[in-house]
Amino acid sequence: MQFTKMNGLGNDFIVIYGEAVLPEHASELAVKACNRNFGIGADGLVYILPSANADFMMRIINSDGTEAEQCGNAIRCVAKYVADHGYKDGDELTIETLGAGVQRVQLQKEDGIVKMVRVDMGAPVLDGLQIPTTVDQNPVIGHPIEVGDRTFHFTAVSMGNPHAVIYVDDAVNVDLHTWGPRLEVHRLFPRKINVEFATVNNRNQVDMRVWERGAGPTLACGTGACATLVSSVLNGKTDRQATISLAGGDLFIEWDETDNHVYMTGPAEVVFTGRWLKS
Ligand SMILES: N[C@@H](CCC[C@H](N)C(=O)O)C(=O)O
Numbered sequence: 721m722q723f724t725k726m727n728g729l730g731n732d733f734i735v736i737y738g739e740a741v742l743p744e745h746a747s748e749l750a751v752k753a754c755n756r757n758f759g760i761g762a763d764g765l766v767y768i769l770p771s772a773n774a775d776f777m778m779r780i781i782n783s784d785g786t787e788a789e790q791c792g793n794a795i796r797c798v799a800k801y802v803a804d805h806g807y808k809d810g811d812e813l814t815i816e817t818l819g820a821g822v823q824r825v826q827l828q829k830e831d832g833i834v835k836m837v838r839v840d841m842g843a844p845v846l847d848g849l850q851i852p853t854t855v856d857q858n859p860v861i862g863h864p865i866e867v868g869d870r871t872f873h874f875t876a877v878s879m880g881n882p883h884a885v886i887y888v889d890d891a892v893n894v895d896l897h898t899w900g901p902r903l904e905v906h907r908l909f910p911r912k913i914n915v916e917f918a919t920v921n922n923r924n925q926v927d928m929r930v931w932e933r934g935a936g937p938t939l940a941c942g943t944g945a946c947a948t949l950v951s952s953v954l955n956g957k958t959d960r961q962a963t964i965s966l967a968g969g970d971l972f973i974e975w976d977e978t979d980n981h982v983y984m985t986g987p988a989e990v991v992f993t994g995r996w997l998k999s
Contacts, residue, residue, distance in 0.1 A: 721996040723753075724801060725760065728793030728988050730939030730968030733766045733780075735801055742767055747785040753996060754783035760996065763935045766794045768801060774814035774822040776802055782934030789819020790880030792942015792971075796837035796988040799825045803834045804990075820880025838985040841943070844950045844975070845878035852882050852911030861954055867902045874903075874915075875951040879982065882933070883914045883947035887955070891919040891927045900931025916944045920957045927965050939968030946982045949973040 724735045734753050743749070750765035752758070764780050771777035778798045780791040795815055802808045811827045820842050828836040845851065846859035853876055855863050860876035865884075874884040884903065888894050894917040903915045915931040928948050930941040945964035952958040953975055961974045971986040 722993065723760065723996055724993045725762070725991045726797040726801065726988060727991065728796045728940060728942060728986060729966055729971065731793040731941060732762045733764050733794050733797055734760050734762045735766045735768065735797060737768045737801065739767055739769060741769065742779050746779070746781050747787070750781035750783060751785040752998060760994070763932070763938045764788070764791065764794065766791070766798065768798050771816040774816040775808055776813070777816040779818060782932070784934045786934040787818070788881050788934065790817045790943055792839065792841060792879070792946060792984050793940055793986070795823060795825070795839055796942070796986060799827060799837045799839070800834040800988040800990070803827050817880060835987060836985060837988055838983060841879055841946050841982040841984050843980045844946070844982055846954070848876050851876050851878040852909045852913060854908050854910065859954070865903070865906060865908060867899060867906065870899070872899075872903070875954060877947035877950045879943040879946045881914065881943055882909070882911070883916055883944055884909070885916045885918055885948050885951035887957075888917050888919060891917040891929050894929055896929055896931050896937045900937060904931060904933055914941060914944055916941070916948050918948050918952065920952060923957075923959045924962045925965065926952055926958060926962055929967060940966040940971070942971060942984055942986065945971040945973050946984055950975055950982060
């Protein structure tokens with residue numbers, strides 16, 4: 721099996737092109753291939769598939785073998801992959817996702833190679849009942865959540881996949897390994913959740929660190945950055961355009977007032993290609 725190792729701000733993926741449908745063994749392969757000691761090592765396994773509704777379809781399997789509905793950093797990698805390989809001409813394309821419909825993508829190239837990608841991530845879903853939470857509040861803004869002797873307050877935002885955004889004094893130094901795993905599987909979230917810890921530095925810049933559902937601590941999360949911006953606007957903390965600074969770098973996020981869509985701009989890069997030999 722041929723693969724390409726790619727990343728968006730250090731959120732890394734094993735990208736596979738050429739299958740007609742998602743293979744039955746995709747979940748098992750994700751666990752093996754994403755393993756950082758016995759496999760290739762990655763946060764997720766990404767398939768670029770044919771689509772009846774868009775130029776391509778993306779499917780993303782987390783490193784624990786569970787499938788996610790959407791992935792912002794992976795969609796930029798997919799866009800770069802198909803454009804750089806000449807599978808799609810021009811500076812625009814569409815990519816279908818499992819949980820967020822068809823997304824429109826704009827490419828920014830240097831010498832014909834894609835460097836930056838702007839994605840229309842669609843409208844956020846703020847109905848608390850549509851994301852995996854048992855909280856009967858719509859939308860869920862600043863709801864208390866207890867873990868051990870600590871009480872956090874979260875805002876729920878779905879970008880096709882579910883997010884809980886929590887404001888802390890110092891997101892950069894938050895103890896992700898203590899709080900992340902416990903929040904991910906909290907009883908309020910029967911289908912688990914991605915957790916973003918955020919610190920708003922000014923109305924146009926937010927530090928964010930993420931514990932991802934099914935992958936743990938990652939260097940960046942595109943949908944998490946979108947959810948953080950939406951949450952920050954809802955909570956009156958930022959304007960509708962802000963830089964979200966992650967461990968792996970910055971994403972620029974806009975929540976457009978006219979179409980209600982969230983737009984994400986950031987880089988994507990190839991690291992190496994290879995051949996997977998294990999079964
Ligand atoms: N890193 C991603 C999100 C990947 C999926 C997530 N772990 C989930 O289970 O929802 C991003 O860049 O958006």
